[in-house]
Amino acid sequence: MDFAFSEEQEQLRGFAREFLASRYDDARLAEIADSSTGVDEDVWPKLASMGWLDQDLTFLDQAVLFEETGHRPLPAPYFSTVALAAPALDADTGKRIASGTLRATLAWAEPGRPQALLDPVETSVADGRLTGVKTLVPDGAVADLFVVVAADGLYAVEAADAEVTPHPTIDGTRRVADVRFSSAPARALASGEEARVLLGRIRDRAYAALALEGVGVAQRALDLLVAYAKEREQFGKPIGVYQAVSHKASNVYVRLQEARSLAYWAAWCVSEDDEMARQACLAAKALAGSAAVFACENAIQGHGGIGFTWEHVLHRYYKRAQWLAAFDGSERAQRAEVAAFLLD
């Protein structure tokens, strides 16, 4: 049993942390989140040149990046492209991603019906043309390519062939969009049972990635809470001496450690295709999503009035945490599946 990331992975982490912190201080992040698109248009080729989009990265390499892009949110469709879309795409399209010229996402949910990733859909394909309406598509307005879940399989559709309606979203750097496909030219990626298995794996991967992001989010919220508790004084003392404040930080710390342990376990299971991958990813998503929310809520409380302002960075993290927790159903949905493993 060895829980450590490799030296190269730790190097990658250090590098990512530095890159993200220097490019996106809190003020810059806020500016982008409040901008019309919510993304940093120039960063994508940079990510490519740093190798973040390479096809030969293992999931454990990516795990480091997911965690760091939670700690300092990366305003670009990194999660959507790498975790949701890339696993379904062919090697040539993968090369377009790696070269920094393509951003992609996954479109599964449809209005007016159950919207979990593995729920059946209506979108259909005839003669290589795809027709259907998708909603809640992550980063839908900034993707160049959609991986679309249709009734009989997965298809690739260029964004130019779709009609995209962006939605303002409280997490300003990860917005969702409605996407309408009317006889859009579609390229088959996988069908039938193969597509179902693939979608299951994409879901595992997405859960692990979101759990890792959640760990980064919770860590930053805790860092902010601890720093503020040391510096802010009331009644002549730093507020961190008061247990009502310090114990919040301790509780967050404990939840964060639990979340981190499960997120790393899930990441390893995904990279090894381990037999426990499904359960590990469910567990990690459930616990890390709620741990991120818990961390942000405690950090907001520990900051008093300033923590409740638009100006302070905390709400950005809080909204990202809510996004992670809400993805494909709350922790209750994941626990219901875990329960099925345990009890049925």
Next chain:
Amino acid sequence: MDFHDTSEEAAFRAELRAWLSEHWAGRPLEGGRGDFDALRRWGGELYKAGYVGLTWPSEYGGRGLSPTYQAIYLEEMSRANAPGHPGVIGLNMAGPTIIAWGTPEQKKRYLRPLLDGSEIWCQGFSEPGSGSDLASGRTSAVLDGDHWVVNGQKVWSSYAHKADFCILVVRTDPSAAKHAGLSYLIVDMHAPGVTVRPLVQITGDPEFNEIFFDDVRVPRSSILGSPGDGWKVAMTTLLHERGTLGFALSAELERMVNQLIKLVKEPGPDGRRPADDPVIRDAVAREWIEMQSLRFTNYRSLTTLLETGIPGPEGSGVKLAWSEANQRLTSLAQSLFGLTGLVSDEAPWNGFWQYWQLRSRGNTIEAGTSEILRNIIAERVLGLPKGR
């Protein structure tokens, strides 16, 4: 990162499983810890088979293995629903403290009988006026020739009524500052002047005790460290009490989760299976997830230990989270029985859940209250200013 057993670890795990399937017939459910003398014999069997003191130096009867093997041992024991060695205080606290601070003579004298279960230990830290504030203890030891003369009272001392020796924190220098005046003695519980009075816990079991010391003469050499080192030595004990016990706790939680799963699949008093109730399903899944998170947190902390020699700080919350999980889990189980669960003579599951639910309330008090553990995390791990 690699979560597989190495081939040596896998072999050890397989060998232990085989040994258990041959020597452990399963245990009846009981509302308590079971017969102490039987447990003691079981501890002796475990020792003979080579499963006690896995990480201890081989010259003192251990096997000199890495802590990973202790983790595997604990996991397999809990999966087989087999009880551990009953000498918990000796194995987890006295032993490691003696290994860290003891003279060669002390190690030679105390370690082996502790491993094979022939000598039982207790811990005399808490006093009526001194619990969380451990360093305020007043039990005194005064040097008289070749002996320390001990006077005072300890309380809440688990297993003292079974114990042969006590690790005792005493004040040897009343003029020194609070922490600096303490020393750490090894006291023979059979010595004249030692009186043990059992205290009944809320479970009805007399598991802990008061200990009175009346001019008890303790050989001058029965000290760990030097006079005045008591606080530092006690910190070694607490490090082991709160830290390396992590695996024992997650393994115990795994055992309880497995029992809970069994329980909810049985029809309840109303004839319905709790496992068909979404609220119960959610709660069971939550505790399974919690258990896995503690298990892997222990492994993460262990990785740091193997790399640096010091367990990682991430493990510091395990006891805190475990105690609360165990309270939730056992309360959930009890709630399934309704009033039937409160009957003493014909309690469901032979009183298993009734006992463990009540016993779980001690989990957030013993070995450092949850409030004190939160203080420790805040001050030592997060670097927040001290409240006192």
